[in-house]
Amino acid sequence: MTKSTTKKGPASVEFRNVTKRYGTVAAVSDVSFTIEPGTLVTLLGPSGCGKTTTLRLIAGLEIATEGQIRIAGEDVTNLSAADRDVSMVFQSYALFPHMNVLDNVAYGPTVAGQKKSDAYDLARQKLALVGLKDYDLRLPSELSGGQQQRVAVARALTMEPQVLLFDEPLSNLDAKLRRRVREDIRDLQRDLNLTVAYVTHDQQEALAVSDRVIVMSNARIAQMGAPRELYEAPASLFVADFMGDSNLIDATVERVSGDQALVKIGVTSLELPSRGTKPGPCKVSIRPESLSVTASVPQGPAIPGTIRKAAYLGTHMEYTLAAEIGELFVVDRDVANPKPVGSTAYLALARTGVSIVPST
Amino acid sequence: MRKLVAGWSAAALTAFLFLPWQAIEDGFFGFGWVRDYPDDRSASALFYALAFDRPWLWGVLPFVALGGVALAFPREDRRFGQLLIAAGLGGIGYTFLQGFAIGITGLQWTWLAPLIGQIETSQYGFGWGATIVLFAFLMMTSLGVAALGYFRGDAFIAGSVIVSTALILAFVFFPIATMLAGAVTDEHGNLAFDLFWRRFFADDIWELNCLVGGPRCGVVFNTVLLGVLTGALSTLMGLAFALVVVRTGLPWRKGLRALTILPIITPPFVISLAIIVLFGRTGIVTWFLEVAFGIPPSRWIYGLPGVLISQLLSQIPVAFLVMIGVVEAISPSLEEASQTLGASRWQTFRTVTWPLLRPGLAAAFLLGFVESLADFGNPLVLGGNFDVLSTKIFFAIVGAQHDPGRAAVLAILLLIMTLGAFWIQMRWLGRQSYVTVTGKGDSGLSAELPRTLKRVLYWTTIPWAAFTLITYAIVIFGGFVRDIGRFDLEFTWRHYLDAFRVELTERGMFFSGSAWDSLMTTIEVSAISAPLTGIMGLLVAYILARTKFAGQRTFEFLTMLSFAIPGTVVGVSYIVAFNVPPLELTGTGLILVICFVFRNMPVGVRAGMAALSQIDKSLDEASLTLGARTATTVRRVVMPLLRPAIVATLVFSFVHAMTAVSAVIFLVSARHNMATAYIVGRVEAGEFALAIAYSTVLIGVMALAIVIIQLGVGRRQLGRRGQQTAAALGGH
């Protein structure tokens, strides 16, 4: 893979209280965030929450109803798409069906007025970058889905844009290919030092590739932060639930000292970051893999329960336990010693993956 | 964008300072004025204001300057955009106000006299200077609107919307409004609503007693009956032809394709003449029926049957052109998908193919219906006692009655009907969208048609094609014999020589035939107006299909308005509106071009929108994000994918410009006579053979033009797998 950097270097993207309304419905409502230069940020959220709209606002394919959008520190709010240094890879790839692969990829430089031969050189270079040689003269209809996707990426890269956008680029690919392509995109982003905004509704994908994740819900930002932060310390029930399986348990905050709180979960007590809670009842999110299951009473505090369901998934076991604090979903790496349904088991809490969910 | 603002301000200033402000007598493209420049007819606005006693022209200058002032602010500043809009709109408003207020006899708006004093100086229509200044004002407005972030901040789209709206207002809305004002005023120009209602509810309009055995129906019933029959039958036949050509293996189906194009390149009257020659009282078929079966000759062809047959002969090919684009664009993979889901061929056709055809069917039906309403050539020749609105309007204006008020009332009725057709079409199609050409590569082979359907198709299309062939044989044959109408079949060149004689003299070739002048003008006007129509129509289609803006519905309505107005009315309205300054165009060749562009544009809009609705929007967006401006995107991405629609539009507008008669007959002048108007004159003089001979030559010219258009525009290459063996795409 050849190494090259973009001409102006990556740029930051900033939204200041941006709202986009279609008629009376707001597709994006009062959203503010900053994407640091050279980072990959994913926009994550359920269908219809406004991810695509946000992306299109960055690209200039929609103009904000209110608020300000800045790219590389400059106000671009009213600039048209062609005037912004932003490229986009579309969910449908949007390859021009009447042009062959090379013409597709060379399109950007050609319309920018570059010499045909230079444009082709650049296009070949980008095609090599995505690992697509010897397909120059094929029409898009003569490529497989994965190949079309890579042509679309190569085409976006020729612009050496300050910001590169992806709208669910993997949704048309099979699971294996998805993993590979998403790693390819991440590698490219790192190697070329690109600013990338990436839309997906697959939380695994988001966790795997991003520097930061913006979770959206109902046209607003629910939470943003590093993948680990979102997973281990969701800011709301919505995020906790959306970011993967989670046990939401009633607990009690016994006392708060500084930014630490002592939380009583059933029979056990734990020191957790307080996240602004007051003493009293609260909700706690426990990731399934943060609970360890043992058949015999372990050392230290443990929650007793009865195994209701057990499932073997090759790499791990999944159990559902009935405990005093409620029904608990647990993942256990120990596949060699499955625990029978109906037996009693003990659950110990790990340090990570347990967090107070602030009530909103 | 700042460069553009500076450029247009400079253009406006230059035009104001130097170019002739008023229309020059020898037309827009005459340059005799350079000799005397600047005199009282050819001076620029500056000279008029300074030296020729027209101080009100100074008033244009501040608005030009205001555009320059805007440049003092950065683009992000809202004042930049606001100033530009103020300059543009203010400038246009002022320029037109002074143009209307002060005309040939000085001050026209006499109520202004107490304010500004009596003005005696006369002022003629806008010329180069005024036109360029006005256009620059339009561009300033557009740039200002785009700078404020409207139209996605896209100056190209803003400019296109604003300029086309302005043009449509000026050349469709304004003349019609001027004429309709005549419907509610009496001869002294006073409002007279009672007169309007008396005209509107006249018996000969609404009578329905033919339904209960009475002698005749009103003109509304006749018109609707004819329109629905023509629309429905031509759509079905057009679909049948399209399916045969695209989806069957019928040998010579390419030939079928060429054959079905013939009737639209036929000038009016010609098909009617051929029908009379075949079915009239002394016609060939009539004679044969009498000899063979003892059926006595009658005048049955005069009336609904004759008009319907000739309208179908000319409308089926139009429907065919519309349908072929739609049938070709249906993605084979959709049908494959249906078949792999276990559907039979018939089920696939019913559940997948048919719903995808519906937008095209609606478009074709609407086209047929409206064309039938507007047609007056065929009803004129074959209508007999069967009155339709267009002929009634025509006679209300040119006939003995000469009652423009009544014509305007009838025109309102016609307008209501056509708009009704649009409304029904919208309701039927709803808001469904059918995107079948996506950015994802498509592949697959078209599904075979069910066998019974195929048989039905063959049995309808082949006889009709044969019938068409016979009609044309008659036309071609008729030009070479003494008098085909009376069975005088002696061979002669006389008709061609009368029309197209060329003599070689010592001073070179001398075109002494009587038809040369009108033929040359016709070709010139058609060749100029066709590309303009194409550009305008597809641009509007692109705007309507690809952007969303406030007032879009109104804009769409405006663009379609000219479609709803019959040619006779357009002709009269143009004469009324463009005979006086500031838009003084009668007698020029320009008025013919303008008339054609705005009359034929809706077809381009419809064809473009139908085609665009099948091309995924993200293709354009991808191009935009790759740094291509909208103009470039349109040129490099949209246009190549729209090739079938472009061909259809260019062919249609060229051909209609060559064969149109209803509007043109009012607009031709001694200097700019058109072929059809000339032919009508021959028909009126009873010289059928010469008319037929001239028509044959016109057909030849049009056929040649179609070949040139198809070669010039080329085919659309999407590379579906198995393309070579499957149906061919695009035109040949």
Ligand SMILES: Nc1ncnc2c1ncn2[C@@H]1O[C@H](COP(=O)(O)OP(=O)(O)OP(=O)(O)O)[C@@H](O)[C@H]1O
């Ligand atoms: N052109 C439009 N006109 C009206 N409403 C729109 C338009 N585009 C989007 N919306 C609405 O805005 C909201 C957000 O749409 P958006 O496309 O951003 O969702 P999304 O998060 O990308 O969803 P998905 O994951 O399903 O793609 C939706 O409720 C949608 O219906």
Ligand SMILES: [Mg+2]
């Ligand atoms: Mg989306």
